[in-house]
Amino acid sequence: MTRFLLPGAVLLSAALWLYATTTALPLAQWPFLRPVPLWHSETMDSAQILFAYGTLPRAVVAILAGAVLGLAGALMQAVLRNPLADPTTLGTAAGAQLALVAATIFAPGLLANGNAVVALSGAGLATGLVLALGAQRGFAPVTVTIAGMLIGLLASAIATAITLSQGHYLLSLVIWNGGALTQQDWVGVRHLAMVLIVALILAGLLARPLMVLSLGQAGARGLGLRTAPLRLATLTLAVLLSATVSAEVGLVGFVGLAAPAIVRRLGARSLLQRLLGAPVAGAVILSLCDNSLQAIAAAGGPDWPTGALTGLIGGPLLIWLLPGMRAQVPPGTEESDTSIRRTLTPARSLGLLTLALCAVFIAALFLGRGPTGWGVLAPELRETFLGLRATVLVAAVAAGALLATSGAVLQRLTANPMAAPEVLGVTGGAALGYAATVFALATPNALALAIGTSVGGALALAGLSAYALRTDMSPARILLAGLAIGALASAMLAAIMTADDPRAWLVLGWLAGSAAQVTPVGAAALAALAVAALIATVLMAGWLEILPLGQAVAAALGLPVGRVRLALIALAGLATGAATLLIGPVSFVGLMAPHIARSLGLVRPIPFVIGSWLLGAILMAIAAFGARSAAYPYDLPLGLFATLIGAPWLFVTLLRRRSA
Amino acid sequence: MTPTPQGFQTQNLTHRVPGRNLLEDLSVQIQPGVVTALIGRNGSGKSTLLKHLSGQLRPSNGTVHFQDRAIHDWPPRALARTLAYLPQTPPPAEGMQLTELVALGRYPWRGTLGRLGTADHAVIDDALRQCGIDHLRDRLVETLSGGERQRGWIAMMLAQQAQWLLLDEPISALDVAHQVEVLALVQRMCRDKGLSAVVVLHDVNMAARYCDQVIALGQGKLVLQGPISTLMTAEALARVYGLPMHVSHDGPQAFALPR
Numbered sequence: 001m002t003r004f005l006l007p008g009a010v011l012l013s014a015a016l017w018l019y020a021t022t023t024a025l026p027l028a029q030w031p032f033l034r035p036v037p038l039w040h041s042e043t044m045d046s047a048q049i050l051f052a053y054g055t056l057p058r059a060v061v062a063i064l065a066g067a068v069l070g071l072a073g074a075l076m077q078a079v080l081r082n083p084l085a086d087p088t089t090l091g092t093a094a095g096a097q098l099a100l101v102a103a104t105i106f107a108p109g110l111l112a113n114g115n116a117v118v119a120l121s122g123a124g125l126a127t128g129l130v131l132a133l134g135a136q137r138g139f140a141p142v143t144v145t146i147a148g149m150l151i152g153l154l155a156s157a158i159a160t161a162i163t164l165s166q167g168h169y170l171l172s173l174v175i176w177n178g179g180a181l182t183q184q185d186w187v188g189v190r191h192l193a194m195v196l197i198v199a200l201i202l203a204g205l206l207a208r209p210l211m212v213l214s215l216g217q218a219g220a221r222g223l224g225l226r227t228a229p230l231r232l233a234t235l236t237l238a239v240l241l242s243a244t245v246s247a248e249v250g251l252v253g254f255v256g257l258a259a260p261a262i263v264r265r266l267g268a269r270s271l272l273q274r275l276l277g278a279p280v281a282g283a284v285i286l287s288l289c290d291n292s293l294q295a296i297a298a299a300g301g302p303d304w305p306t307g308a309l310t311g312l313i314g315g316p317l318l319i320w321l322l323p324g325m326r327a328q329v330p331p332g333t334e335e336s337d338t339s340i341r342r343t344l345t346p347a348r349s350l351g352l353l354t355l356a357l358c359a360v361f362i363a364a365l366f367l368g369r370g371p372t373g374w375g376v377l378a379p380e381l382r383e384t385f386l387g388l389r390a391t392v393l394v395a396a397v398a399a400g401a402l403l404a405t406s407g408a409v410l411q412r413l414t415a416n417p418m419a420a421p422e423v424l425g426v427t428g429g430a431a432l433g434y435a436a437t438v439f440a441l442a443t444p445n446a447l448a449l450a451i452g453t454s455v456g457g458a459l460a461l462a463g464l465s466a467y468a469l470r471t472d473m474s475p476a477r478i479l480l481a482g483l484a485i486g487a488l489a490s491a492m493l494a495a496i497m498t499a500d501d502p503r504a505w506l507v508l509g510w511l512a513g514s515a516a517q518v519t520p521v522g523a524a525a526l527a528a529l530a531v532a533a534l535i536a537t538v539l540m541a542g543w544l545e546i547l548p549l550g551q552a553v554a555a556a557l558g559l560p561v562g563r564v565r566l567a568l569i570a571l572a573g574l575a576t577g578a579a580t581l582l583i584g585p586v587s588f589v590g591l592m593a594p595h596i597a598r599s600l601g602l603v604r605p606i607p608f609v610i611g612s613w614l615l616g617a618i619l620m621a622i623a624a625f626g627a628r629s630a631a632y633p634y635d636l637p638l639g640l641f642a643t644l645i646g647a648p649w650l651f652v653t654l655l656r657r658r659s660a
Numbered sequence: 661m662t663p664t665p666q667g668f669q670t671q672n673l674t675h676r677v678p679g680r681n682l683l684e685d686l687s688v689q690i691q692p693g694v695v696t697a698l699i700g701r702n703g704s705g706k707s708t709l710l711k712h713l714s715g716q717l718r719p720s721n722g723t724v725h726f727q728d729r730a731i732h733d734w735p736p737r738a739l740a741r742t743l744a745y746l747p748q749t750p751p752p753a754e755g756m757q758l759t760e761l762v763a764l765g766r767y768p769w770r771g772t773l774g775r776l777g778t779a780d781h782a783v784i785d786d787a788l789r790q791c792g793i794d795h796l797r798d799r800l801v802e803t804l805s806g807g808e809r810q811r812g813w814i815a816m817m818l819a820q821q822a823q824w825l826l827l828d829e830p831i832s833a834l835d836v837a838h839q840v841e842v843l844a845l846v847q848r849m850c851r852d853k854g855l856s857a858v859v860v861l862h863d864v865n866m867a868a869r870y871c872d873q874v875i876a877l878g879q880g881k882l883v884l885q886g887p888i889s890t891l892m893t894a895e896a897l898a899r900v901y902g903l904p905m906h907v908s909h910d911g912p913q914a915f916a917l918p919r
Binding site for chain 1: 711714715716736737738739740741743744745746747750751753754755756760764765767768771772773800820
C-alpha cells in the first residue's frame with residue numbers, strides 16, 4: 001500500500017491542479033499549446049498572462065519550496081538526532097517572520113535589496129537561541145522542541161504586537177503570516193531553484209559525516225570526527241534554506257517535519273536516502289496542499305493561504321509522531337536539573353512575598369501618571385478612578401495568580417521546569433473559541449465571549465486528555481502534544497485573520513490581551529476563582545510531591561496516577577482558561593512565576609504553590625501598572641506588556657542555568 | 661510445588677510487543693518469607709516480569725495473582741500497603757530531604773490529606789535506622805552518594821510497611837561494599853521480620869550468597885525455578901547464560917566463574 005502512496009499523491013495533486021487551472025483558463029487557450037509566438041505578453045490576453053506569470057510559477061514554487069523545506073527538515077533532524085526537528089518546531093520560521101515584520105515597520109530600507117538577509121538573520125537568531133537552550137539538556141529531542149515552539153510563540157506574539165500597533169496597512173503581512181504562494185513572475189522560482197541545487201550538493205557532501213554523527217557525540221569523536229564544525233555547517237545550511245522559503249513565500253509550517261517522517265515511513269533507512277527523499281516528499285506535500293486549496297477556490301470556496309493548511313496538518317502530525325519517539329531519547333537528558341537551592345525558612349519568604357504583593361497593589365492603585373506627570377492620585381479624582389483602577393488591578397492580579405498556579409501544577413506534574421499553561425495548548429484553544437464567537441454572533445456580549453472562550457479551552461483540554469489517556473502519558477510528551485494543539489489553533493487563527501474582515505481586528509486586539517472591558521463582577525469572580533484554585537492546589541500538595549518521582553514510583557505508592565493526572569490537568573486547564581479570557585493567550589506569567597519561586601528556594605510543594613501564586617499576582621500587578629502608565633494616556637494591552645517583561649527574563653534565566 | 665496462597669502465581673503470562681514476546685506462557689509461583697532472585701540474560705524479561713508482579717503492566721494473555729487475588733483487582737492503596745516496588749533507576753528526588761523521601765512511604769496509609777502522627781514518625785525513624793542512614797536524615801537526596809541514595813529508597817519501601825519488596829536491579833550501580841550492604845539488608849528483613857522479596861540480579865554469586873529461591877528466564881520463557889542451589893551447577897548456568905561456567909564451593913557457599 002505504502003508503495004503507491006507517493007505516486008498516488010502526485011497524481012491527485014496534478015489532477016487537482018489541472019482542475020483549478022482549467023477552470024480559470026481552458027486548456028485550448030494555454031499559451032504554450034499554441035504555435036509561436038510563445039511567451040510574448042503582447043500576444044496574450046490577461047487570463048493568459050495570469051496563467052504564465054501567476055499560475056504556472058505558483059505551481060513550480062510550491063514544488064520547490066516544499067523540496068527546500070523537506071531538505072531543511074531532514075538536515076535538522078539528522079544533525080540534532082531529533083525526529084521532531086523542523087524549521088517550525090525550532091522557532092526558525094517564526095524568527096524569520098518577526099525579523100521581516102520588524103524590518104517592514106522600523107527599517108524598510110533594509111528590505112530594499114530583497115528580504116532574504118533580514119529573514120536569515122531573524123531565523124538564525126531564533127534558532128541559535130533555541131539551540132543554546134537545548135545544549136543544556138544534551139539536545140534532548142522533546143526539550144529542544146518545547147524550547148523551539150516556545151520561542152516561536154514568543155516571536156509570533158511580538159509580531160502580533162507590532163502588527164497591532166500599526167493598524168491596517170500591515171494586513172498584507174498578516175496574509176504573509178499564513179504563507180500564501182501567490183506569484184507575479186518567475187523570480188521566486190529562480191531563487192528557490194538556485195538555493196535548492198546548491199543545497200542538495202552540499203547535503204550530499206555532508207551525508208557521510210552526518211552518518212558518523214548519528215553514533216552520538218562521543219562515538220563520533222572516537223572515530224575522529226570534529227563534531228562542532230559539522231553541526232554548525234549543517235545547521236547553518238538548514239537555517240538558510242528555511243529563511244529562503246520564509247523570505248519568498250512566508251510561513252509554511254511543518255512540511256520539514258512531515259517530509260522526513262513520511263520518507264522514513266516509506267522505508268528510507270540510510271541517511272542519504274532520507275536526505276534525497278525528503279525534498280521529494282516535501283515537494284509532493286506542499287504542492288498537494290496548494291493544489292487542493294486552489295481547487296477549493298476554483299470550485300467557489302474560500303481562498304485560504306497554503307501555510308494555514310500545512311499548519312492544520314502539522315499539529316496532528318506531531319501528535320502522531322510522538323509515540324514512536326520512546327527509544328530515541330538519550331537517557332537522563334530529559335530529567336530536570338538537580339542543583340537547586342532550598343530555603344530553610346519558607347514561611348518567612350512567603351510572608352515577605354505577601355507584603356510585597358500588598359505594597360505593589362497599593363502602589364499601583366494610588367500611584368501613576370496623570371496629566372500633570374507622575375504622582376499620587378489626587379483626592380478629588382479618587383472617586384472616579386479608584387474603582388476603575390481597582391477593578392483592572394484585581395482582575396489582573398487574579399489572572400496572574402491563576403496562571404501561576406496552573407504553571408506550578410504543570411511543572412510538578414511533568415517534573416519539567418519548561419512546563420507552563422502557555423505551552424499546554426489551552427490558551428490556543430481558548431483563543432479559537434473567542435474568535436469563533438466573534439464571527440458566529442452579530443453582537444457578542446461579554447457572557448457569550450466568556451462561554452465561547454471557556455468552551456474553546458475545554459475542547460483543547462479534552463483533546464489533550466484523550467491523547468494522554470490513550471498513551472501512557474509521559475509528561476514531556478503531554479507538553480509537546482499541548483504545543484501541537486497550540487500550533488493547530490494558531491494556524492486556524494491565521495486562516496481566520498486572512499479573511500480581511502474588520503472582526504479580525506477585534507480578535508487580534510484580544511490576542512494581545514486587554515483588561516479594558518473587565519467589569520467589577522467579572523473581576524470579583526476571577527478573584528474568587530484564584531482563591532479557590534489556591535486552596536485546591538494546597539489540598540493536592542501530597543500528589544504534587546509524589547508525581548515528580550515518575551509513574552512507577554507513584555503507582556507503587558498507591559497513587560491512582562491516571563485519575564490524579566487528569567484532575568490536575570483539569571485544574572490547570574480551568575485556571576488557564578479563566579485567566580486567558582482577560583489577558584490573552586500569551587503572557588509567560590505561568591512559566592515565570594513558578595521559576596522565580598524555585599529560584600527563591602521554595603521547593604517543597606506547599607511553599608512552592610503558594611509562592612508561585614503570590615509571584616504570579618505580583619507580576620501581573622506590575623504589568624497592569626506598566627500597561628497603564630508606559631504610554632499614558634493610552635492603555636497598552638495587558639498581556640502584551642506581561643510578555644514583554646517576561647520574555648527577556650525567561651531567556652536570561654534559561655541561558656544562565658548552564659550545567660557543565 | 662504446591663500452590664502458595666500467600667505469594668504470587670502467574671498463569672500462562674504473556675507480554676507481547678510488536679515483533680516479539682517479552683514474556684511467553686510463563687507460569688511461576690513465588691513463595692513468601694524468602695528472597696527470590698530473578699535472573700537471566702539481558703532482554704530475558706526479568707524487569708518485565710517484575711513490573712507485571714507489581715501490577716504496572718497489563719498482560720497480553722494469562723493472569724497474575726497476588727495472595728489469591730488478581731493483581732489488578734487490588735485497590736491501588738491497599739496494594740501499596742502490601743507490596744513495595746523499586747524501579748531500576750530511581751528518579752531524582754529534587755529538593756527533597758532524606759526524611760521527606762522516606763516519609764512518602766506513609767502515603768498508602770495516610771493518603772493525600774492525612775497528617776503523619778507519632779506512629780508514622782516512629783516507622784520512618786525505624787526505617788532510617790534499619791538502613792543505617794539515620795545520620796543523613798536532613799541531607800538533600802541529590803547530595804547523597806549512590807549507595808546512600810539507594811538505601812534511602814529502600815528505607816522508603818520499609819516505611820511503606822509492605823510485606824513484599826520488589827526490587828529491580830537494586831545493586832547494579834553500586835560498588836561491592838554497597839552491594840553487600842543492600843542485599844544483606846534485604847536478606848535480614850526477610851529472615852528477621854518475615855518479609856518477602858523478589859530481586860532482579862545480574863550477579864549469580866550475589867544471588868547465591870543472599871537469595872533463597874531463584875527464577876531464571878531466557879527469552880521470556882522459564883528456564884529454571886527452585887532453591888538457589890539448583891542454579892549453582894555448571895549445567896544450569898550454561899542453560900541460563902549459554903556460557904560454560906565453572907562452579908566451586910567454599911564450605912556451603914557456591915560460586916561461579918566463566919571458564
